[in-house]
Amino acid sequence: AQTVTQSQPEMSVQEAETVTLSCTYDTSENNYYLFWYKQPPSRQMILVIRQEAYKQQNATENRFSVNFQKAAKSFSLKISDSQLGDTAMYFCAFMRPSGNTPLVFGKGTRLSVIA
Amino acid sequence: DTEVTQTPKHLVMGMTNKKSLKCEQHMGHRAMYWYKQKAKKPPELMFVYSYEKLSINESVPSRFSPECPNSSLLNLHLHALQPEDSALYLCASSYESSLRGSADTIYFGEGSWLTVV
Numbered sequence: 001a002q003t004v005t006q007s008q009p010e011m012s013v014q015e016a017e018t019v020t021l022s023c024t025y026d027t028s029e030n031n032y033y034l035f036w037y038k039q040p041p042s043r044q045m046i047l048v049i050r051q052e053a054y055k056q057q058n059a060t061e062n063r064f065s066v067n068f069q070k071a072a073k074s075f076s077l078k079i080s081d082s083q084l085g086d087t088a089m090y091f092c093a094f095m096r097p098s099g100n101t102p103l104v105f106g107k108g109t110r111l112s113v114i115a
Numbered sequence: 116d117t118e119v120t121q122t123p124k125h126l127v128m129g130m131t132n133k134k135s136l137k138c139e140q141h142m143g144h145r146a147m148y149w150y151k152q153k154a155k156k157p158p159e160l161m162f163v164y165s166y167e168k169l170s171i172n173e174s175v176p177s178r179f180s181p182e183c184p185n186s187s188l189l190n191l192h193l194h195a196l197q198p199e200d201s202a203l204y205l206c207a208s209s210y211e212s213s214l215r216g217s218a219d220t221i222y223f224g225e226g227s228w229l230t231v232v
Contacts, residue, residue, distance in 0.1 A: 033218070042204055045158070045223035057216060091157055098216035102148065102209075104159035 001049045002027045004094050006106035011084045014114055020067075021077045021109050023092030029053075032097040034068070034075045035103075040088040048090070051075065118142070119224035127230045130196060136227045138206030146212035147189040148221065149181060150205040150232040158205055165212045166191060170188050196231045203228055 003026045036048040039048070043108035049070050051059045058066050063080045079086055091105040116190045119140045128134045138147065146165050150158035163171035173183075178200075181193040189206055203226045210219040 027186065031200075033220075035220070037223075043152075044225040045205060045207075045230075047220060047222060050220055057160070089155075095218050095221075096213055097218045099213050102160060102163060102213055103221055108155075108157055 002029075002094050002096070002101070002104045003060060004092055004104050004106035006090075006092055007107050008035065008108070008109045010110045011065050012112040015084060016080055017077060018080045019082055021079075021090050021092075021111065023075045023106055025073050025082070025092075025094050025104075026064055027073070027076065027094065027096075029096055031097055031099070034066075035093040035095065036064070036066070036075075036077045037091045038086075038088045039091065039094060039108075040085075045071055045091075046099070049077070079111075084115060086104075087113045119206055119208055119222055121180075121204075121224040121227050123227060124225065125228045125230075126194065127232060128193065129232055130198075132196075133192070133194045135193065135204075136204055136229070138192040138224060139187055140222075141187055141209040142208065142210075142222075143186075144222075145186065145210035146209045146214075147183065148173075148207040148209075149189070149191050150223075151175060152203045152205055152226070154156050162191075165214050170212070170214050180183060192227070196229075198231050201230045216218065 015031045032053045034051045040047045095103045149161040152158040162181045182190040205226045206224040208219045211217045
């Protein structure tokens, strides 16, 4: 079974600084997808970024980028120029292309951006 | 447009009430999901509909009854709930599901806050 581990329950960062959230996963699959979702206090689960395992290039979305290390099974999220609106719970998630488990979530990292 | 809309946003119900949560998407997605989320926890999968057919029921108690009237709508009927069922209920959708061997990104709605008194 796949597992996703987020080892940092809480983090904080100063506004305009850069922060990196860690995620590791365990799978025997070669083809899969990885996601970062953001859940602000409003509680809507918002897709931040997606990475396909077959792609060597790290995904980026504006201020958000990932460091995907397939051999190490690591998928960290870097937030540059942190903004107050980035304050949220961040979930790392794993998805197999086929099977009965749509998404496997980590336990989440609560990020606070401080003015 | 990646929008999943849920109503109501907040619901308070007694243990003997019958109520429903509603979810709608107009993205042409063929898979729809219900998740339950307790405070400070990740979402837990409840049900998956694929092409309007119930495909996964994660051993959810029968007091929760899902319904998919058409490809755009998903309901969750609630009856005789317990206080421990109070949670955020998230609806989600994707173009395809992993059940058909071609999983795609799952998009979530804003959620419905349910309080059982």
